[in-house]
Amino acid sequence: MPSGGFVHAYYISTLLQVLEPAGISRKQLLHGTGIAETDAQATLNLSASQLDTACTNALSLSKDSQLGLKFGSQISIASQGIFGYALMTSATIGDALNLLVRYNRVILPSIGVQLERHEDQLELWVKAAHLPQDLQRFYTEVLYAAVINSGGILLGRQTAIINLQLAYASSKNLAQYHAIFGPEVRFNAPRSAMFFDYASLNSAISTSNPIARDIFKRECDRLISRDVSGGMVSERVQQILLQTGSEFPTSAKVAQLLHMSESTLQRHLTKEGNRFQSLLDQVRYRLAGEYLKGTNLPVSEIACLLGFSDAANFRRSFRRWSGTTPSEVRQAATSTAHQAWPR
Template sequence: MHSYYIKTLTNVLKARQADVTPLFNNSGIQQDDLTKELSLTAQQLDTISTNAIKMSHDPQLGLQLGASMDISSQGIFGYAIITSTTIGDALKLMVRYNKALMPSVDVKMLSRAGRVEVLIKAPHLPSSLERFYIELLYAAIMRSGRTLIPKGRTSVHVEFDYDAPYDKTPYQQLFGAKVKFNGARSVLSFDEAGLDLGIATANLVARDIFRRQCDRLLSRGTRTGMVSERVQEVLLQSGTEFPNSGQVAKQLHMSESTLQRRLAAEGHKFQALLDQLRNSLAHEYLTGTQLSINEIAALLGFSDAANFRRAFKRWNNRTPIAVRSSKT
């Protein structure tokens, strides 16, 4: 879940010619873990972020990191956002998933005086870490917004509750000229009417699918590190096309034979894990969407509806139509 964040953070530090080895001090994470799908606890994330601040000697590190976040590279979370119907819909998802990805931070959305405000607080953290997270999340929202919002179509205001830096230029480049410091609170706000703007990449069916997968990922919490769990996460993040065992093994930086052997040691087989995930998603699509059987079959990687029906009946001893009819 946090792999993209850590990889982007290390890239930002490396661009500053920094040795990233101390980044993981006291976190329980090793540099070799970057080759895996990471899901960090709040404490681990806070420790790594604190180490990064100390290494960089730069109070604006969070701003640079957030501005480096590419929505199209954030896997299933990015897909869920760019397929949203409106800017407001996408913003709600950003806030929801940012809160899940940054568990030490309190993120809220409020409507007031014709504007939608995003408030971020973490008063229990050291001020330098709280500032890091605030600037990171606001910058990431702005970076994502530039992908979604046509320039000049909605107004953005930002206010920070700390002193102005010596050089305001990075803030003005990201948020516009009217950045306010020494405010009563830290808040990023948008014109409420502008949030009704449609998104060119909107896709209602895809949005619902990706949101369901995001929610499943977020509900998993911190993984125990078992290979079977890592395989399930790779499959779940794959979008609408499931990789085969060789492709999954490559993503996990091991040979296919090693993957199969380690799964067997945990009492699993790759095909069984894939079938389990397909079956779970099939139930969600059948009971929670109006997708046709043909569309569901295609989304689950079957060559045709007949093959899907046979597999579904083998898994459940019931037909897809029977499951759908039982929910109507």
């Protein structure tokens, strides 16, 4: 079964194809990564820092500010290994986007991806403030162009996207942006985000297969659990918390697992705009949603599983996280998928 290494090997191969007109070699692309030109392409598995170095090399050598658009437009869902299979076998477009958020680190380990619900649209935005500006832009455009390129399966291109907003100045040549994303592209936005209408999120995916999806989802979980060394520190912290069950470790213990001091961990999280407690709350909220929507467990048992002393404390925290109650989320899960999306 294809793994993260398969995906990275595909990325390097595809990026070299995009760079071919500029005469950039594999040796030049991998310079400074610690990977030899002769290393087997089929088993190539880059860490976050190695992938960052390769992409930085590509930007520097090509001097092409729209390289991310060109590269992302060549990435298809079928090329993403287990992660791609999990997306293709999802029930709806909304389910697939949830998986994109959960497993984005398998394919683009240096960035975070988050969904935020608004009254009439869903926002998909990229977290990459710790990266140099040119690399932030590159990864953002790779992701959004790749999503569009896979639109035949995931998006229903004509109805899913409301608009695209980018947190940087407009390029002189907008033809590539309009060719990929259509006319609704706004620059100098507060943050880079892609917006979807709720009706399209409920659209069924033709290749949906619940049994296969569960298998591929478990494989994605295993891939992530084997790789706690790459990506943003906040993402690595969340993965550790997700793997521990109800016995959530302290920040000191997490720092030990990441082979750093607690003060260094806090410094990294602050730089990425996060705090340990907020990450723990995000994990608890995610798990609470899964328990409420996917099981018939009483709220008191869910509270215990999430490490709360009693159900009342859990209810108060859940309302603070989501603006609603556990019982309302459980009721919504039985009605429309629109109502079940987290804030």
